[in-house]
Amino acid sequence: xxxxxxxxxxxxxxxxxxxxxxxxxxxxxxxxxxxxxxxxxxxxxxxxxxxxxxxxxxxxxxxxxxxxxxxxxxxxxxxxxxxxxxxxxxxxxxxxxxxxxxxxxxxxxxxxxxxxxxxxxxxxxxxxxxxxxxxxxxxxxxxxxxxxxxxxxxxxxxxxxxxxxxxxxxxxxxxxxxxxxxxxxxxxxxxxxxxxxxxxxxxxx
Amino acid sequence: xxxxxxxxxxxxxxxxxxxxxxxxxxxxxxxxxxxxxxxxxxxxxxxxxxxxxxxxxxxxxxxxxxxxxxxxxxxxxxxxxxxxxxxxxxxxxxxxxxxxxxxxxxxxxxxxxxxxxxxxxxxxxxxxxxxxxxxxxxxxxxxxxxxxxxxxxxxxxxxxxxxxxxxxxxxxxxxxxxxxxxxxxxxxxxxxxxxxxxxxxxxxxxxxxxxxxxxxxxxxxxxxxxxxxxxxxxxxxxxxxxxxxxxxxxxxxxxxxxxxxxxxxxxxxxxxxxxxxxxxxxxxxxxxxxxxxxxxxxxxxxxxxxxxxxxxxxxxxxxxxxxxxxxxxxxxxxxxxxxxxxxxxxxxxxxxxxxxxxxxxxxxxxxxxxxxxxxxxxxxxxxxxxxxxxxxxxxxxxxxxxxxxxxxxxxxxxxxxxxxxxxxxxxxxxxxxxxxxxxxxxxxxxxxxxxxxxxxxxxxxxxxxxxxxxxxxxxxxxxxxxxxxxxxxxxxxxxxxxxxxxxxxxxxxxxxxxxxxxxxxxxxxxxxxxxxxxxxxxxxxxxxxxxxxxxxxxxxxxxxxxxxxxxxxxxxxxxxxxxxxxxxxxxxxxxxxxxxxxxxxxxxxxxxxxxxxxxxxxxxxxxxxxxxxxxxxxxxxxxxxxxxxxxxxxxxxxxxxxxxxxxxxxxxxxxxxxxxxxxxxxxxxxxxxxxxxxxxxxxxxxxxxxxxxxxxxxxxxxxxxxxxxxxxxxxxxxxxxxxxxxxxxx
Numbered sequence: 001x002x003x004x005x006x007x008x009x010x011x012x013x014x015x016x017x018x019x020x021x022x023x024x025x026x027x028x029x030x031x032x033x034x035x036x037x038x039x040x041x042x043x044x045x046x047x048x049x050x051x052x053x054x055x056x057x058x059x060x061x062x063x064x065x066x067x068x069x070x071x072x073x074x075x076x077x078x079x080x081x082x083x084x085x086x087x088x089x090x091x092x093x094x095x096x097x098x099x100x101x102x103x104x105x106x107x108x109x110x111x112x113x114x115x116x117x118x119x120x121x122x123x124x125x126x127x128x129x130x131x132x133x134x135x136x137x138x139x140x141x142x143x144x145x146x147x148x149x150x151x152x153x154x155x156x157x158x159x160x161x162x163x164x165x166x167x168x169x170x171x172x173x174x175x176x177x178x179x180x181x182x183x184x185x186x187x188x189x190x191x192x193x194x195x196x197x198x199x200x201x202x203x204x205x
Numbered sequence: 206x207x208x209x210x211x212x213x214x215x216x217x218x219x220x221x222x223x224x225x226x227x228x229x230x231x232x233x234x235x236x237x238x239x240x241x242x243x244x245x246x247x248x249x250x251x252x253x254x255x256x257x258x259x260x261x262x263x264x265x266x267x268x269x270x271x272x273x274x275x276x277x278x279x280x281x282x283x284x285x286x287x288x289x290x291x292x293x294x295x296x297x298x299x300x301x302x303x304x305x306x307x308x309x310x311x312x313x314x315x316x317x318x319x320x321x322x323x324x325x326x327x328x329x330x331x332x333x334x335x336x337x338x339x340x341x342x343x344x345x346x347x348x349x350x351x352x353x354x355x356x357x358x359x360x361x362x363x364x365x366x367x368x369x370x371x372x373x374x375x376x377x378x379x380x381x382x383x384x385x386x387x388x389x390x391x392x393x394x395x396x397x398x399x400x401x402x403x404x405x406x407x408x409x410x411x412x413x414x415x416x417x418x419x420x421x422x423x424x425x426x427x428x429x430x431x432x433x434x435x436x437x438x439x440x441x442x443x444x445x446x447x448x449x450x451x452x453x454x455x456x457x458x459x460x461x462x463x464x465x466x467x468x469x470x471x472x473x474x475x476x477x478x479x480x481x482x483x484x485x486x487x488x489x490x491x492x493x494x495x496x497x498x499x500x501x502x503x504x505x506x507x508x509x510x511x512x513x514x515x516x517x518x519x520x521x522x523x524x525x526x527x528x529x530x531x532x533x534x535x536x537x538x539x540x541x542x543x544x545x546x547x548x549x550x551x552x553x554x555x556x557x558x559x560x561x562x563x564x565x566x567x568x569x570x571x572x573x574x575x576x577x578x579x580x581x582x583x584x585x586x587x588x589x590x591x592x593x594x595x596x597x598x599x600x601x602x603x604x605x606x607x608x609x610x611x612x613x614x615x616x617x618x619x620x621x622x623x624x625x626x627x628x629x630x631x632x633x634x635x636x637x638x639x640x641x642x643x644x645x646x647x648x649x650x651x652x653x654x655x656x657x658x659x660x661x662x663x664x665x666x667x668x669x670x671x672x673x674x675x676x677x678x679x680x681x682x683x684x685x686x687x688x689x690x691x692x693x694x695x696x697x698x699x700x701x702x703x704x705x706x707x708x709x710x711x712x713x714x715x716x717x718x719x720x721x722x723x724x725x726x727x728x729x730x731x732x733x734x735x736x737x738x739x740x741x742x743x744x745x746x747x748x749x750x751x752x753x754x755x756x757x758x759x760x761x762x763x764x765x766x767x768x769x770x771x772x773x774x775x776x777x778x779x780x781x782x783x784x785x786x787x788x789x790x791x792x793x794x795x796x797x798x799x800x801x802x803x804x805x806x807x808x809x810x811x812x813x814x815x816x817x818x819x820x821x822x823x824x825x826x827x828x829x830x831x832x833x834x835x836x837x838x839x840x841x842x843x844x845x846x847x848x849x850x851x852x853x854x855x856x857x858x859x860x861x862x863x864x865x866x867x868x869x870x871x872x873x874x875x876x877x878x879x880x881x882x883x884x885x886x887x888x889x890x891x892x893x894x895x896x897x898x899x900x901x902x903x904x905x906x907x908x909x910x911x912x913x914x915x916x917x918x919x920x921x922x923x924x925x926x927x928x929x930x931x932x933x934x935x936x937x938x939x940x941x942x943x944x945x946x947x948x949x950x951x
Contacts, residue, residue, distance in 0.1 A: 015547075017572075017574065018572075031569050031570070031572060031574070032566065032569050032570070034555075034565070034569075034575070035575070035577050035598055054598060055598060055599060058576075058577075058596070058598040058599055059599065061574045061575075061576065062576065062596065062599065062603060064599075089566075
């Protein structure tokens with residue numbers, strides 16, 4: 001269990017609703033859910049989730065901390081915003097889902113190897129280096145995330161597309177060394193550091 | 206009264222003149238209808254037309270007028286001549302608007318109009334101007350039984366309207382349940398916080414009102430009489446009796462809470478399980494501070510179980526309506542004193558009518574948790590309770606530990622004696638059963654009004670023991686004229702609804718007393734001055750009228766003749782329909798007024814292919830539906846002749862046999878829905894009609910007629926589309942059956 005997670009458990013005990021209210025971005029909305037189920041019915045990915053937003057909210061209220069934080073549901077959200085549009089209580093459901101995902105990630109209890117989570121992590125690590133997404137490195141990192149031999153297989157299956165992209169000058173193999181940057185990498189990194197500092201203030205001390 | 210002088214007025218406005226041969230109608234009124242005076246007018250309901258009628262009444266001394274124009278339900282303001290008897294021939298809604306367009310239908314259309322004029326003239330000659338009930342009284346004060354929120358409101362509102370009130374309360378103080386509450390569910394914007402009940406303020410205002418006399422520690426020992434002359438005996442706890450007389454009564458006896466000991470599976474009877482009333486007592490004791498249990502422990506976690514013993518066939522099958530909001534309010538008691546207290550409401554359906562949604566939201570803001578689920582078992586656990594429930598969202602069993610469990614039990618009406626049970630033991634007691642006599646006196650001991658009516662000592666119950674008469678048509682009204690119920694004795698409700706209800710009931714009671722003092726009927730024939738007359742010399746003492754009167758208006762005198770309490774009568778005519786020797790009549794509605802209409806029409810012979818069908822339509826629902834069909838220009842068969850009746854219960858079987866004897870091919874009776882969900886304005890009129898007609902089948906067979914020639918139909922006031930279909934289908938059925946063999950013998 002991560003240190004942060006231990007601290008949270010010590011602080012909130014069984015009162016997971018309070019924890020979500022205070023620690024999760026937009027989490028204060030959860031208690032306003034009236035369990036009508038419109039979000040669950042509106043979600044285009046509904047059948048593919050472990051728990052619908054309605055169930056996630058109910059689980060939070062029922063104090064099912066581990067089940068919620070380890071659920072893959074928040075990670076399956078495609079941000080289509082159907083639920084927000086339709087929620088009769090005007091809950092920012094999509095945002096709450098992202099907030100929960102972020103919180104689970106920070107506590108390091110989110111499901112390991114969950115594809116969306118992995119993709120997001122790779123994307124983020126790629127982005128913060130130069131302030132720009134290096135598409136070549138990003139693709140390679142995604143292909144090789146499940147090991148070397150799987151990476152080669154992925155590469156081979158995509159080679160026709162890669163060659164096509166190169167021919168059309170949409171993919172530069174030279175990007176593998178360094179790659180182009182944004183104008184002020186230092187500035188971007190300072191900005192991110194500041195954001196992290198603000199974020200840390202909300203964390204459990 | 207002066208000599209009868211008749212006059213007929215035939216209108217040719219609203220297209221009547223274009224589609225009908227008005228001079229021919231005038232001729233019929235004169236020759237066949239034998240009207241002394243016949244006038245045509247192009248626009249009878251305008252000022253000039255009305256003035257013409259007024260002039261005739263004044264100068265020509267006309268005493269009876271027949272208006273052949275629109276439906277009797279239309280233009281009632283213009284055609285209001287209170288000094289003369291009046292009939293109306295419905296040529297507009299009943300003929301030109303419903304008979305198919307086109308010259309090929311001219312003949313049947315004219316025949317229909319001719320017949321309606323004949324019928325109105327025939328009826329007119331038998332009708333008298335109602336003189337009003339001569340036995341009227343002048344008592345206009347009210348008695349309100351019950352000093353809770355409903356009773357106090359009814360008393361206060363009536364007194365504010367200028368009527369004297371006698372308020373009777375069994376307990377030693379006013380206030381009822383409301384007085385026992387810590388706070389009440391909010392009734393003012395922003396509907397977010399529990400509010401003061403206001404019960405003690407209202408009690409103070411009621412107590413000091415100059416027009417209200419409060420009797421505490423008092424019950425009603427006897428109620429006799431009728432609207433305008435109720436004679437009441439009030440019994441004080443000390444045993445002394447006081448006699449008072451009142452014009453009308455409001456019964457606001459409220460409810461009792463359902464006994465939680467009947468809910469052992471939900472922990473009823475355990476130490477730390479209470480109902481709403483129990484929690485109010487705890488909250489009142491804490492006086493705004495942290496709520497403590499009976500053993501003095503401060504409550505840190507509480508679970509509310511909704512629908513405890515409610516919406517459950519084993520307990521109360523209905524929803525009491527207020528409990529969701531009440532639990533929300535009580536959860537707030539905890540949250541307001543200490544936001545750290547865990548409050549969970551386990552509900553099946555959260556029902557917060559009115560502005561309750563705002564209140565619900567406010568509770569969610571305060572951190573009250575709502576769990577959709579069903580509790581299966583509540584048991585003692587350590588120093589508290591364990592609630593086992595099925596979470597209906599997660600579809601999983603769940604457990605909550607709590608210091609206190611609150612059961613949201615329902616309202617059981619305090620409506621006194623169950624009249625059905627009373628009837629049963631009365632019959633058995635008459636048979637000599639000692640046990641039944643014992644049961645009867647036990648029943649009598651719980652009676653609230655102790656009515657001396659032949660139908661039993663209390664107000665009849667509609668459903669689940671609630672003393673109501675009809676859900677839709679007349680709120681407050683009971684099946685005992687002049688006695689109105691208000692508040693949770695009528696149906697489950699909260700304080701806000703009860704206060705509105707009480708205000709309404711007070712106004713209805715005032716109306717009843719006022720109408721009685723003028724010798725007029727109460728709703729739905731409000732203002733009707735006619736009342737039942739009985740020719741006692743013809744009476745065979747069969748008691749059908751006394752038994753069948755839905756309002757207990759008819760008693761028996763010492764010689765066992767019917768004795769009418771006219772003020773209790775609602776003028777439905779059920780007694781008239783019941784009377785086998787036809788001695789009961791109203792001045793403007795009798796066996797004769799309808800019978801002569803039936804006989805007045807011209808029956809074409811069996812070779813003409815023109816069947817004639819008599820339609821007896823209830824004036825409350827079916828007749829307006831037929832008018833509405835006309836208004837929407839829905840076409841139906843021109844072979845029907847429609848006569849409005851006060852209620853199907855007033856249909857005397859002689860009309861049916863007369864009609865069939867005179868050659869009608871069939872009789873349609875249109876009444877209201879019967880059974881448990883009845884919509885009959887007079888409770889069981891259509892049911893009685895159905896019952897009586899079921900007995901007529903043998904007579905028809907004896908006459909060589911198919912039993913289908915007499916049929917009853919249920920028509921609601923909104924059935925304007927359906928009613929035309931019913932008529933057309935029935936006419937088609939009769940055409941297939943062929944003409945009545947009775948034709949030509951009439």
